[in-house]
Amino acid sequence: xxxxxxxxxxxxxxxxxxxxxxxxxxxxxxxxxxxxxxxxxxxxxxxxxxxxxxxxxxxxxxxxxxxxxxxxxxxxxxxxxxxxxxxxxxxxxxxxxxxxxxxxxxxxxxxxxxxxxxxxxxxxxxxxxxxxxxxxxxxxxxxxxxxxxxxxxxxxxxxxxxxxxxxxxxxxxxxxxxxxxxxxxxxxxxxxxxxxxxxxxxxxxxxxxxxxxxxxxxxxxxxxxxxxxxxxxxxxxxxxxxxxxxxxxxxxxxxxxxxxxxxxxxxxxxxxxxxxxxxxxxxxxxxxxxxxxxxxxxxxxxxxxxxxxxxxxxxxxxxxxxxxxxxxxxxxxxxxxxxxxxxxxxxxxxxxxxxxxxxxxxxxxxxxxxxxxxxxxxxxxxxxxxxxxxxxxxxxxxxxxxxxxxxxxxxxxxxxxxxxxxxxxxxxxxxxxxxxxxxxxxxxxxxxxxxx
Amino acid sequence: xxxxxxxxxxxxxxxxxxxxxxxxxxxxxxxxxxxxxxxxxxxxxxxxxxxxxxxxxxxxxxxxxxxxxxxxxxxxxxxxxxxxxxxxxxxxxxxxxxxxxxxxxxxxxxxxxxxxxxxxxxxxxxxxxxxxxxxxxxxxxxxxxxxxxxxxxxxxxxxxxxxxxxxxxxxxxxxxxxxxxxxxxxxxxxxxxxxxxxxxxxxxxxxxxxxxxxxxxxxxxxxxxxxxxxxxxxxxxxxxxxxxxxxxxxxxxxxxxxxxxxxxxxxxxxxxxxxxxxxxxxxxxxxxxxxxxxxxxxxxxxxxxxxxxxxxxxxxxxxxxxxxxxxxxxxxxxxxxxxxxxxxxxxxxxxxxxxxxxxxxxxxxxxxxxxxxxxxxxxxxxxxxxxxxxxxxxxxxxxxxxxxxxxxxxxxxxxxxxxxxxxxxxxxxxxxxxxxxxxxxxxxxxxxxxxx
Numbered sequence: 034x035x036x037x038x039x040x041x042x043x044x045x046x047x048x049x050x051x052x053x054x055x056x057x058x059x060x061x062x063x064x065x066x067x068x069x070x071x072x073x074x075x076x077x078x079x080x081x082x083x084x085x086x087x088x089x090x091x092x093x094x095x096x097x098x099x100x101x102x103x104x105x106x107x108x109x110x111x112x113x114x115x116x117x118x119x120x121x122x123x124x125x126x127x128x129x130x131x132x133x134x135x136x137x138x139x140x141x142x143x144x145x146x147x148x149x150x151x152x153x154x155x156x157x158x159x160x161x162x163x164x165x166x167x168x169x170x171x172x173x174x175x176x177x178x179x180x181x182x183x184x185x186x187x188x189x190x191x192x193x194x195x196x197x198x199x200x201x202x203x204x205x206x207x208x209x210x211x212x213x214x215x216x217x218x219x220x221x222x223x224x225x226x227x228x229x230x231x232x233x234x235x236x237x238x239x240x241x242x243x244x245x246x247x248x249x250x251x252x253x254x255x256x257x258x259x260x261x262x263x264x265x266x267x268x269x270x271x272x273x274x275x276x277x278x279x280x281x282x283x284x285x286x287x288x289x290x291x292x293x294x295x296x297x298x299x300x301x302x303x304x305x306x307x308x309x310x311x312x313x314x315x316x317x318x319x320x321x322x323x324x325x326x327x328x329x330x331x332x333x334x335x336x337x338x339x340x341x342x343x344x345x346x347x348x349x350x351x352x353x354x355x356x357x358x359x360x361x362x363x364x365x366x367x368x369x370x371x372x373x374x375x376x377x378x379x380x381x382x383x384x385x386x387x388x389x390x391x392x393x394x395x396x397x398x399x400x401x402x403x404x405x406x407x408x409x410x411x412x413x414x415x416x417x418x419x420x421x422x423x424x425x426x427x428x429x430x431x432x433x434x435x436x437x438x439x440x441x442x443x444x445x446x447x448x449x450x451x452x453x454x455x456x457x458x459x460x461x462x463x464x465x466x467x468x469x470x471x472x473x474x475x476x477x478x479x480x481x482x483x484x485x
Numbered sequence: 486x487x488x489x490x491x492x493x494x495x496x497x498x499x500x501x502x503x504x505x506x507x508x509x510x511x512x513x514x515x516x517x518x519x520x521x522x523x524x525x526x527x528x529x530x531x532x533x534x535x536x537x538x539x540x541x542x543x544x545x546x547x548x549x550x551x552x553x554x555x556x557x558x559x560x561x562x563x564x565x566x567x568x569x570x571x572x573x574x575x576x577x578x579x580x581x582x583x584x585x586x587x588x589x590x591x592x593x594x595x596x597x598x599x600x601x602x603x604x605x606x607x608x609x610x611x612x613x614x615x616x617x618x619x620x621x622x623x624x625x626x627x628x629x630x631x632x633x634x635x636x637x638x639x640x641x642x643x644x645x646x647x648x649x650x651x652x653x654x655x656x657x658x659x660x661x662x663x664x665x666x667x668x669x670x671x672x673x674x675x676x677x678x679x680x681x682x683x684x685x686x687x688x689x690x691x692x693x694x695x696x697x698x699x700x701x702x703x704x705x706x707x708x709x710x711x712x713x714x715x716x717x718x719x720x721x722x723x724x725x726x727x728x729x730x731x732x733x734x735x736x737x738x739x740x741x742x743x744x745x746x747x748x749x750x751x752x753x754x755x756x757x758x759x760x761x762x763x764x765x766x767x768x769x770x771x772x773x774x775x776x777x778x779x780x781x782x783x784x785x786x787x788x789x790x791x792x793x794x795x796x797x798x799x800x801x802x803x804x805x806x807x808x809x810x811x812x813x814x815x816x817x818x819x820x821x822x823x824x825x826x827x828x829x830x831x832x833x834x835x836x837x838x839x840x841x842x843x844x845x846x847x848x849x850x851x852x853x854x855x856x857x858x859x860x861x862x863x864x865x866x867x868x869x870x871x872x873x874x875x876x877x878x879x880x881x882x883x884x885x886x887x888x889x890x891x892x893x894x895x896x897x898x899x900x901x902x903x904x905x906x907x908x909x910x911x912x913x914x915x916x917x918x919x920x921x922x923x924x925x926x927x928x929x930x931x932x933x934x935x936x937x
C-alpha cells in the first residue's frame with residue numbers, strides 16, 4: 034500500500050501520522066515545496082510578538098522524526114502534476130524529477146496569501162506575507178529594527194500581528210479596505226471591538242477602515258511609505274499583507290478534480306474528492322457549514338487537523354465522516370478576546386433564515402469578585418423555529434469558552450428555548466448566578482415565535 | 486391577585502421580582518424567618534476569605550428595594566402552617582401572629598446544614614455552620630483572631646472555606662468521613678484533586694478522609710480540640726460544620742404536599758407541587774436529572790434562580806417549563822478549578838448505563854505559549870449507544886468552561902461520536918489545535934460500540 038500526501042503543514046502531517054498508526058506497513062510519503070513540515074502556522078504571530086523566543090517551538094514534528102516513524106518527507110519538492118489515470122504524481126525535487134506511484138493520494142496543499150493589486154508592490158524589501166516559518170523569522174528580525182509598520186488587512190491574522198507590533202513598541206497603521214474589521218463579526222460587534230481596541234492608550238497605532246492602499250513608495254529597494262486611495266501617505270519601515278488567503282487548488286483542478294462553488298476542492302463527507310482514491314483536506318478543501326448545510330470555505334488549523342485525521346482514516350480503509358464546520362474562531366488582540374461561532378446575523382439573512390438577535394453586556398463573574406470584567410455577547414436565533422444560529426463575544430479571557438458552550442448547542446441543533454435553562458457551572462469566581470449566556474438566551478426566547 | 490412566597494434567599498427573591506414584572510398590579514409578599522433577603526450565599530466563602538470586604542456586597546436587593554418595586558418583605562416572620570384548603574398561611578411575626586390569604590403560593594424554604602451527631606457539639610462557642618449572612622460575619626470575625634480551624638466535610642463548601650482559612654494564614658485540618666473528597670467526582674479524580682491540593686507547600690493544612698469526628702472538648706464555652714474515631718486529638722480554635730445540607734420540607738409535608746423519593750418537595754415540569762396553586766422552587770424542591778431522567782436533589786444557586794423564574798411565570802399565568810438539571814458544579818480551591826457536569830461513572834453504573842470513560846492530562850493551550858498549564862479531563866459515555874453521560878475536569882481557570890462545552894452536549898443528548906469533531910474555537914493563547922475535550926472524545930469513541 035502506497036500512500037502519497039501532497040503538503041505537510043497541518044492536515045498533511047496529521048494524515049501521515051494517522052495512516053502510519055493505522056497501517057504500520059504502508060509506505061507513506063509527504064511531498065512539499067515548503068522548507069519545513071508539520072508546523073503551527075497559527076503560532077507565528079506569537080513567535081513574532083516574543084511570547085516565546087525559539088521559532089523551533091513552532092515545529093510540531095521534524096522530518097527526522099517522521100522518518101523515524103517510517104514516513105518519508107521530501108522538502109522543497111514541488112508536485113507538478115497529478116495523473117489520476119496512471120495513479121501517479123510528477124515531483125520536481127531540487128535536483129531531479131521523479132514520477133511517484135500511489136494507491137491513495139491525499140491533497141493537503143493548503144492556502145496562500147492573496148496579494149492585493151498595489152502599485153510598486155514588488156519593488157521594495159520590507160513587504161511580507163505571513164504563512165511560513167521563514168516569514169516568521171524574517172518578520173521578527175525586521176520588526177526588531179523597525180519603528181513603524183503598516184498592516185494591510187483587519188482580519189484575525191492582521192490583528193494578531195498588530196498586537197505583536199504595538200507590544201514591541203512600533204507605531205502601527207492598520208488599514209482595512211472593508212468598512213469593518215473582522216468579517217466573522219456582525220457590524221455592530223465589529224464597531225464595539227474597534228472601540229475597545231482604541232481605548233488602549235499605552236500603544237501607538239491608528240486604525241483605518243474603508244481605506245485602500247494604492248501605492249508603495251521608496252528608493253532603490255528601501256520602502257518609505259504607503260499611499261492610500263483617500264490621499265494619505267503613511268511613512269513606514271515595513272508592510273505586512275494580511276488581505277486574506279485563497280486555496281491552493283491549481284494542481285487539483287489541472288488533474289480534473291472538481292472544484293466547489295467556494296473555489297476550494299469539493300469533497301464528500303469522507304473527504305474524498307470527485308476522483309476515486311484521491312482525498313483532500315485542510316485549507317485547500319471545501320467544508321460544509323453545520324448550521325446552514327451549505328458549502329463554505331473557512332480555512333482554520335483546528336479544522337485542518339480534524340479533516341487530515343478523517344481523510345487518513347478513509348484512505349487507510351477505516352470509515353470516518355467529517356460533518357462540517359461552524360466557523361468557530363477566537364482571536365486575542367491587546368488582551369481583548371474576540372470569539373465567534375456559527376452564522377453572523379448578516380450571513381443568516383443572506384442564506385434565508387429570519388434571524389433575531391440579542392446583544393448584552395454583563396459582568397463575566399459576580400460583580401463583588403475582585404477581577405470581574407464585562408463581556409459583550411451577541412446571540413442569534415431563527416425567529417420562527419428558535420433554532421440557534423450563531424454567537425459572537427468580546428471580552429477578556431473566558432469569552433471564547435462561552436462561545437464554545439454555544440458551539441456544542443449549534444452542533445446539536447438546539448433552539449434558544451432548549452438552551453435557556455442549560456445547567457452550566459456556577460460559582461462566584463467563575464460566572465454570575467445567571468451566566469451572560471443564559472441572560473442572552475432568556476431575552477432571545479422572547480424574540481422568537483416559539484414559547485419559552 | 487395575591488401571591489405569597491415563603492423564603493427569599495435565591496429562588497424566592499427571583500420569583501417575587503419576576504412576578505411583579507409580569508403582574509405589576511398583583512400583591513406579592515415574601516415571608517422569611519431570616520434576617521436578610523435576596524443574598525448570594527454562594528459568595529459567603531469569598532467574603533470570609535477577604536476577596537471583598539463589605540458583606541453588603543452579598544445582598545442582591547434590600548427589603549427597601551423590594552418595597553419600592555411593590556413587593557412586601559417580612560423578615561423574621563416564620564411561616565408556621567400552610568392551609569391549602571383555606572388557601573392561607575399562618576405567620577408568626579416577631580410581635581404577633583397573622584393569617585395571610587393567597588391565590589398562588591410559592592414555597593422557597595431552601596435547605597439547612599445537616600448537623601452531625603458529635604459528642605459535645607452544643608457545648609462550645611466557635612462552632613459554626615455556613616448558610617446565612619450572620620454566619621459569614623461571625624466566621625470572618627472569629628477567623629481573624631484564630632490560629633487553627635477544623636473543617637468537617639470535604640464537599641465544595643468545606644473546600645471553599647478551607648481555601649479561605651489557609652489563605653488567611655490559619656492552620657487547617659479538613660476532616661471528611663467518606664473515603665474521598667468531593668462526591669461529584671469519581672474516586673480517581675478525587676484522588677488527583679487531593680494530590681494537587683497537597684502539592685501546595687505555602688499553606689499549613691492536613692486533609693483526613695475516612696475519618697470521623699466523635700467529640701468536641703473544651704472548658705466552659707471555650708472549644709479546645711476535636712477528637713476522632715481513630716483516636717486523634719486535634720487542637721483548634723474553631724470548627725466549621727460542612728457536612729452537607731438537607732431540604733426544608735417540614736412545612737410542605739405538614740400541609741400534605743407530596744415529598745419525592747429524594748426527600749425534597751416533588752414538583753412537575755412547571756414547578757407545581759402535588760397541590761393546586763402551590764409551587765416550590767430552589768433548594769427545597771426535587772429536580773429531574775436531564776441525562777438519567779430520574780429525580781435528584783442537587784441544591785445549587787444557579788438552579789434556584791432558574792426554578793424561581795419558572796415557578797413565578799406559571800404562578801403568574803405564563804406557561805414555562807423547567808426541564809431539569811445536569812448537576813454542573815465548579816469549585817475553586819487553592820487556585821485549582823474543579824468542575825463537573827452530568828453523571829459520574831459510578832452513578833451512571835448505578836442507574837443502569839454501561840459507562841466507559843477516558844481520563845486525559847493535556848496542556849490547556851499550545852505548549853509553547855508562556856502560561857500553558859495542564860488540565861485533567863474525564864469524560865464518560867454509554868458503551869452501547871455512545872451517549873455522553875458526564876465529565877469532570879481539574880485544572881486552572883478555564884477547566885470550568887470546558888465542562889460547560891460538554892454541558893450543552895449533554896443537554897442536546899449528543900453522543901461522543903457526534904461531539905468528536907465539534908468545531909470549538911482554537912488559537913494558541915486559548916487552546917491546543919485539538920482541544921483536550923476533543924482528544925478525550927476521540928479516545929472515548931474507540932471505547933464505545935458505535936462507529937466513530
